[in-house]
Amino acid sequence: QKEVEQDPGPLSVPEGAIVSLNCTYSNSAFQYFMWYRQYSRKGPELLMYTYSSGNKEDGRFTAQVDKSSKYISLFIRDSQPSDSATYLCPLSGGYNKLIFGAGTRLAVHP
């Protein structure tokens, strides 16, 4: 079982839709959760990070963590074509390492 599981997609939605991106993880030792966005041929960009269960909001983005279920989500409201990218939910491993899943490709079409 992979440590971080993500549906690779692609997920295709119309502009303005609410997008839900999800990750599950297997190791309950993970305590710090992040979401990155990566455009094609670019480095990942940090969107949000949190270390507690519950919701964290930043503009159109809401990160949700459920440690009991080992399930994390990123919601994007009023999605825009510029949100089309791959979304990564690495978890913090030992020695400051980040453990990456496959990433979910999102396509928002006008």
Place this chain on the structure above:
Amino acid sequence: GAVVSQHPSWVICKSGTSVKIECRSLDFQATTMFWYRQFPKQSLMLMATSNEGSKATYEQGVEKDKFLINHASLTLSTLTVTSAHPEDSSFYICSARDMSGYYEQYFGPGTRLTVT
């Protein structure tokens, strides 16, 4: 804030030559930097962890004599691909952890290496 740069952004080299890639944290200090490689449509693969003033820690399967890492200051780490071969062609990305932060890492824009 939290900007990481990489240089060059794209490099083409001949097989057998060496290539150096620089990673700089521009507005914060980073005791720890990381080097990843990424193949098309795949996720990031951690190659090594670079700590300022000490030897890098390489992931299993990564040849330390081929991928030389130097972290000489709190804002600069370099990756040198020695005796490059076409199979080394990839997208190399560095990241840096802000000393004042937790586990989040800030990534550079990446370097595309093509070995002919």
